[in-house]
Amino acid sequence: QVQLQESGPGLVKPSQTLSLTCTVSGGSVSSGGYYWSWIRQPAGKGLEWIGRISTTGTTNYNPFLKSRVTISVDSSKNQFSLRLSSVTAADTAVYYCARLTWFGGATFDYWGQGTLVTVSS
Amino acid sequence: QSVLTQPPSVSAAPGQKVTISCSGNSSNIGNNYVSWYQQLSGTAPKLLIYDNNKRPSGIPDRFSGSKSGTSATLDITGLQTGDEADYYCGTWDSGLSAGRVFGGGTKLTVL
Numbered sequence: 001q002v003q004l005q006e007s008g009p010g011l012v013k014p015s016q017t018l019s020l021t022c023t024v025s026g027g028s029v030s031s032g033g034y035y036w037s038w039i040r041q042p043a044g045k046g047l048e049w050i051g052r053i054s055t056t057g058t059t060n061y062n063p064f065l066k067s068r069v070t071i072s073v074d075s076s077k078n079q080f081s082l083r084l085s086s087v088t089a090a091d092t093a094v095y096y097c098a099r100l101t102w103f104g105g106a107t108f109d110y111w112g113q114g115t116l117v118t119v120s121s
Numbered sequence: 122q123s124v125l126t127q128p129p130s131v132s133a134a135p136g137q138k139v140t141i142s143c144s145g146n147s148s149n150i151g152n153n154y155v156s157w158y159q160q161l162s163g164t165a166p167k168l169l170i171y172d173n174n175k176r177p178s179g180i181p182d183r184f185s186g187s188k189s190g191t192s193a194t195l196d197i198t199g200l201q202t203g204d205e206a207d208y209y210c211g212t213w214d215s216g217l218s219a220g221r222v223f224g225g226g227t228k229l230t231v232l
Contacts, residue, residue, distance in 0.1 A: 037221070046123055047158075047166065047209055049221035062220050096165055104172040105154025106213045106221055111165040 002027040004097050004112035012091075012119050018084040022097030022112060029078050030055050035100035036080040037108065038071060040093040048093075052100050053080055087119045124149060125210055125224035132230040137200050141208050141227045143193040148216030155193040157186055160207040160226075169208070170195065197229070205231045 008020035022036070029036055038050040051061035053071045061069045065084070073080040084091060094116050098108040126144040133139040143155065155173050158166035168177050170186035173193065185196045193210055210224040 046226045047211075047223040049223065052221070060220060100221070103154070103175070105156065107154075107156045107168065107171040108158070108166070108211070108221075109168050109171070109177065111167070114165050 002099060002110045004099065004110055006095060006097050006112045006115040008115060008117070010116055010118060012087055012117060013121050014088055014119055015086055018082070018087050018091060018117055018119070020082045020095055020097075020115065020117070021079050022081070024078050024080075024099075027099075028075075029073050029080055030075045033102065035102075035106075036071075036073065037098045037100045038082045039096045039098055039108070040091075041096070041114075042090075042093040050082065050084075050095075089119050091117070092119045093117065123225035124214055124222040125212065127208075127210060127224035127227045129225070130228045130230065132232055133200055134232045135200050135202060138196065138198045139200060139229060141195040141197075141210075141229070143195070143210030143224050145191050145193075145212065145214075145222075146216075147191060149191075149212050149214040149222055150188065150193055151191040152215065153213040155186065155188050155210055155212045157184075157193075157195045158209045158211065160209065162206070166209060200231050202231050205229055 003025045012018045035052040037052040068085045070083040094114040096114045097112045099110040101109045157170040159169045160166045173188040174186045207226045214222045
Protein backbone atom coordinates (compact mmCIF):
# COMPACT_ATOMS: atom_id res chain seq x y z
CA GLN A 1 0.00 0.00 0.00
CA VAL A 2 1.51 3.29 -1.11
CA GLN A 3 1.57 6.03 1.50
CA LEU A 4 2.52 9.68 1.12
CA GLN A 5 3.37 12.14 3.87
CA GLU A 6 3.84 15.88 3.51
CA SER A 7 6.25 17.80 5.70
CA GLY A 8 7.49 21.36 5.97
CA PRO A 9 6.95 24.69 7.73
CA GLY A 10 3.38 25.55 8.59
CA LEU A 11 4.03 29.27 8.52
CA VAL A 12 5.75 31.24 5.76
CA LYS A 13 6.24 35.00 5.55
CA PRO A 14 4.93 36.96 2.58
CA SER A 15 7.40 37.26 -0.33
CA GLN A 16 9.35 34.24 0.90
CA THR A 17 9.52 30.74 -0.57
CA LEU A 18 7.26 27.92 0.55
CA SER A 19 9.07 24.56 0.64
CA LEU A 20 7.39 21.20 1.22
CA THR A 21 8.55 17.62 0.94
CA CYS A 22 6.52 14.49 0.29
CA THR A 23 7.93 11.20 1.53
CA VAL A 24 6.70 8.09 -0.26
CA SER A 25 6.54 4.68 1.40
CA GLY A 26 5.29 1.35 0.10
CA GLY A 27 6.40 2.32 -3.39
CA SER A 28 9.22 4.04 -5.26
CA VAL A 29 9.28 7.49 -6.83
CA SER A 30 11.47 5.86 -9.48
CA SER A 31 8.79 3.39 -10.55
CA GLY A 32 7.90 3.87 -14.18
CA GLY A 33 4.42 4.87 -15.24
CA TYR A 34 3.72 7.29 -12.44
CA TYR A 35 3.87 11.01 -11.89
CA TRP A 36 4.13 12.73 -8.52
CA SER A 37 1.96 15.77 -7.98
CA TRP A 38 1.14 18.64 -5.67
CA ILE A 39 -2.39 19.92 -5.18
CA ARG A 40 -3.64 22.61 -2.83
CA GLN A 41 -6.94 23.60 -1.27
CA PRO A 42 -7.62 26.98 0.37
CA ALA A 43 -9.94 26.80 3.33
CA GLY A 44 -13.53 26.25 2.25
CA LYS A 45 -12.59 26.14 -1.42
CA GLY A 46 -11.93 23.57 -4.12
CA LEU A 47 -8.86 21.70 -5.29
CA GLU A 48 -6.17 23.34 -7.41
CA TRP A 49 -3.53 21.32 -9.22
CA ILE A 50 -0.06 22.80 -8.84
CA GLY A 51 2.08 20.53 -10.96
CA ARG A 52 3.65 17.13 -11.50
CA ILE A 53 7.00 15.47 -12.02
CA SER A 54 7.75 12.22 -13.78
CA THR A 55 10.16 9.55 -12.64
CA THR A 56 12.62 10.94 -15.19
CA GLY A 57 12.30 14.48 -13.85
CA THR A 58 10.03 15.92 -16.52
CA THR A 59 7.77 18.57 -15.04
CA ASN A 60 4.45 20.18 -15.93
CA TYR A 61 3.01 23.07 -14.00
CA ASN A 62 -0.31 24.86 -13.67
CA PRO A 63 0.02 27.74 -16.15
CA PHE A 64 -1.24 30.19 -13.54
CA LEU A 65 1.51 29.22 -11.06
CA LYS A 66 4.26 28.22 -13.46
CA SER A 67 6.46 31.26 -12.94
CA ARG A 68 6.70 30.58 -9.19
CA VAL A 69 6.71 26.77 -8.93
CA THR A 70 9.49 24.21 -8.92
CA ILE A 71 8.91 20.50 -8.30
CA SER A 72 11.86 18.17 -7.90
CA VAL A 73 12.43 14.53 -7.02
CA ASP A 74 15.08 12.86 -4.86
CA SER A 75 15.13 9.16 -5.65
CA SER A 76 17.75 8.40 -3.01
CA LYS A 77 15.36 9.56 -0.28
CA ASN A 78 12.19 8.43 -2.08
CA GLN A 79 10.87 11.98 -1.84
CA PHE A 80 9.66 14.75 -4.06
CA SER A 81 9.45 18.42 -3.20
CA LEU A 82 7.60 21.64 -3.92
CA ARG A 83 8.98 25.16 -3.91
CA LEU A 84 6.63 28.10 -4.40
CA SER A 85 8.29 31.48 -4.49
CA SER A 86 7.08 35.00 -3.72
CA VAL A 87 4.14 33.78 -1.66
CA THR A 88 1.21 35.94 -0.62
CA ALA A 89 -1.78 35.37 1.62
CA ALA A 90 -3.55 33.87 -1.40
CA ASP A 91 -1.15 30.92 -1.19
CA THR A 92 -2.48 29.95 2.25
CA ALA A 93 -3.95 26.49 1.83
CA VAL A 94 -3.77 22.83 2.71
CA TYR A 95 -1.14 21.32 0.42
CA TYR A 96 -1.50 17.71 -0.66
CA CYS A 97 0.98 15.47 -2.43
CA ALA A 98 -0.45 12.69 -4.57
CA ARG A 99 0.52 9.98 -7.02
CA LEU A 100 -0.75 10.54 -10.53
CA THR A 101 -1.37 7.33 -12.42
CA TRP A 102 -2.30 7.03 -16.06
CA PHE A 103 -4.90 4.35 -16.40
CA GLY A 104 -6.88 5.41 -19.43
CA GLY A 105 -6.61 8.94 -18.10
CA ALA A 106 -4.80 10.85 -15.39
CA THR A 107 -5.94 9.75 -11.94
CA PHE A 108 -4.76 10.67 -8.45
CA ASP A 109 -4.91 7.25 -6.81
CA TYR A 110 -2.98 7.92 -3.60
CA TRP A 111 -2.96 11.11 -1.52
CA GLY A 112 -1.09 12.36 1.49
CA GLN A 113 -3.06 13.59 4.48
CA GLY A 114 -2.28 17.22 3.66
CA THR A 115 -0.41 19.95 5.48
CA LEU A 116 -1.67 23.44 6.23
CA VAL A 117 0.59 26.26 5.17
CA THR A 118 -0.26 29.76 6.33
CA VAL A 119 1.31 32.81 4.72
CA SER A 120 1.48 35.58 7.28
CA SER A 121 3.97 37.99 8.77
CA GLN B 122 -13.60 30.03 -11.12
CA SER B 123 -13.13 26.31 -11.75
CA VAL B 124 -12.65 24.98 -15.26
CA LEU B 125 -15.21 22.25 -14.65
CA THR B 126 -18.70 23.17 -13.43
CA GLN B 127 -20.41 21.29 -10.63
CA PRO B 128 -23.53 22.19 -8.63
CA PRO B 129 -22.47 23.65 -5.26
CA SER B 130 -24.75 21.34 -3.33
CA VAL B 131 -27.14 18.43 -3.60
CA SER B 132 -29.21 16.68 -0.97
CA ALA B 133 -31.32 13.59 -0.58
CA ALA B 134 -32.68 11.31 2.11
CA PRO B 135 -31.03 8.08 3.26
CA GLY B 136 -31.70 5.25 0.86
CA GLN B 137 -32.39 7.57 -2.03
CA LYS B 138 -30.32 8.23 -5.16
CA VAL B 139 -28.44 11.40 -5.97
CA THR B 140 -26.76 12.56 -9.16
CA ILE B 141 -23.86 15.01 -9.32
CA SER B 142 -23.03 16.58 -12.66
CA CYS B 143 -19.72 17.87 -14.00
CA SER B 144 -19.67 20.02 -17.12
CA GLY B 145 -16.68 20.94 -19.24
CA ASN B 146 -15.76 21.41 -22.88
CA SER B 147 -13.95 19.75 -25.75
CA SER B 148 -10.49 20.60 -24.40
CA ASN B 149 -11.09 18.72 -21.17
CA ILE B 150 -13.97 16.30 -20.56
CA GLY B 151 -14.78 16.01 -24.26
CA ASN B 152 -11.44 14.38 -25.02
CA ASN B 153 -10.23 12.95 -21.73
CA TYR B 154 -11.23 10.49 -19.04
CA VAL B 155 -12.93 11.76 -15.89
CA SER B 156 -12.26 10.77 -12.29
CA TRP B 157 -14.24 11.50 -9.15
CA TYR B 158 -13.02 12.07 -5.60
CA GLN B 159 -14.78 12.00 -2.24
CA GLN B 160 -13.58 14.31 0.51
CA LEU B 161 -14.98 13.68 3.97
CA SER B 162 -14.81 16.61 6.35
CA GLY B 163 -11.26 17.34 7.44
CA THR B 164 -9.67 14.57 5.38
CA ALA B 165 -7.79 14.22 2.12
CA PRO B 166 -9.68 13.45 -1.09
CA LYS B 167 -10.14 9.78 -1.92
CA LEU B 168 -10.41 8.26 -5.39
CA LEU B 169 -13.95 7.10 -6.07
CA ILE B 170 -14.20 6.63 -9.83
CA TYR B 171 -11.55 6.67 -12.57
CA ASP B 172 -11.64 6.41 -16.35
CA ASN B 173 -15.24 7.70 -16.36
CA ASN B 174 -16.84 4.63 -14.82
CA LYS B 175 -14.32 2.34 -13.11
CA ARG B 176 -14.24 1.79 -9.36
CA PRO B 177 -11.02 1.15 -7.43
CA SER B 178 -10.94 -1.88 -5.20
CA GLY B 179 -13.01 -1.31 -2.07
CA ILE B 180 -15.40 1.24 -3.52
CA PRO B 181 -18.97 -0.11 -3.30
CA ASP B 182 -21.06 -0.41 -6.43
CA ARG B 183 -23.47 2.16 -5.01
CA PHE B 184 -21.10 4.64 -6.64
CA SER B 185 -21.10 4.79 -10.43
CA GLY B 186 -19.87 7.21 -13.05
CA SER B 187 -20.63 7.97 -16.66
CA LYS B 188 -19.62 10.42 -19.36
CA SER B 189 -21.39 11.77 -22.40
CA GLY B 190 -19.85 14.38 -24.66
CA THR B 191 -18.49 17.21 -22.53
CA SER B 192 -20.28 16.23 -19.31
CA ALA B 193 -19.85 13.57 -16.68
CA THR B 194 -22.08 12.28 -13.93
CA LEU B 195 -21.59 10.61 -10.57
CA ASP B 196 -24.51 8.59 -9.25
CA ILE B 197 -24.81 7.45 -5.66
CA THR B 198 -27.60 5.03 -4.81
CA GLY B 199 -28.77 3.76 -1.44
CA LEU B 200 -27.52 6.91 0.26
CA GLN B 201 -26.00 6.54 3.70
CA THR B 202 -25.23 9.22 6.27
CA GLY B 203 -21.56 8.34 5.83
CA ASP B 204 -21.74 9.51 2.21
CA GLU B 205 -22.09 13.10 3.36
CA ALA B 206 -19.00 14.75 1.88
CA ASP B 207 -17.66 17.00 -0.84
CA TYR B 208 -17.33 15.40 -4.27
CA TYR B 209 -14.95 16.61 -6.97
CA CYS B 210 -14.65 15.70 -10.62
CA GLY B 211 -11.33 15.97 -12.40
CA THR B 212 -9.80 15.48 -15.80
CA TRP B 213 -6.96 16.65 -18.02
CA ASP B 214 -7.24 19.91 -19.96
CA SER B 215 -5.31 20.47 -23.16
CA GLY B 216 -6.48 24.04 -23.65
CA LEU B 217 -5.54 27.31 -21.99
CA SER B 218 -5.81 25.70 -18.56
CA ALA B 219 -3.39 23.00 -19.65
CA GLY B 220 -2.93 20.41 -16.96
CA ARG B 221 -5.01 18.63 -14.41
CA VAL B 222 -8.26 20.46 -13.64
CA PHE B 223 -10.99 19.97 -11.08
CA GLY B 224 -14.58 20.96 -10.63
CA GLY B 225 -15.48 23.36 -7.85
CA GLY B 226 -16.87 20.56 -5.73
CA THR B 227 -20.37 19.53 -4.69
CA LYS B 228 -21.45 19.27 -1.08
CA LEU B 229 -23.68 16.26 -0.56
CA THR B 230 -26.06 16.48 2.38
CA VAL B 231 -27.88 13.34 3.46
CA LEU B 232 -31.04 14.62 5.10
